[in-house]
Amino acid sequence: MMIVGIVAVCVVLAVLAFLVPRFSRHPERGTQRTLGLGSRAGSKAPGLLGRLFSKPFRSSSKAVGRSGSAGRRARGHMPF
Secondary structure, eight states, X not given: OHHHHHHHHXXXXXXXXXXXXXXXXXXXXXXXXXXXXXXXXHTTSSTHHHHHHHHHHHHHHHHHHHHHHHHHHHHHTSOO
16 A cells, blocks of 8 residues: 555656646655655664665655656756
8 A cells, every 4th residue: 555655646746846846846855754754763673674664665765756856857858
């Protein structure tokens, strides 16, 4: 279920970044901040479990950043 949610957020951010690049940064940063909180909370577990629990949040944060930047980059390549 979390995977579907992250994919939906990435799609929404990519579309938002393509349509209105300036207004896409605030939702992107908010999403990354929320995922960072999850990553930090997961890393509190001892040893290997800490890395395992925080990894999904780190990779999701990277995906959110990539989708936002890809939308802005695609907008920059438009001829108009």
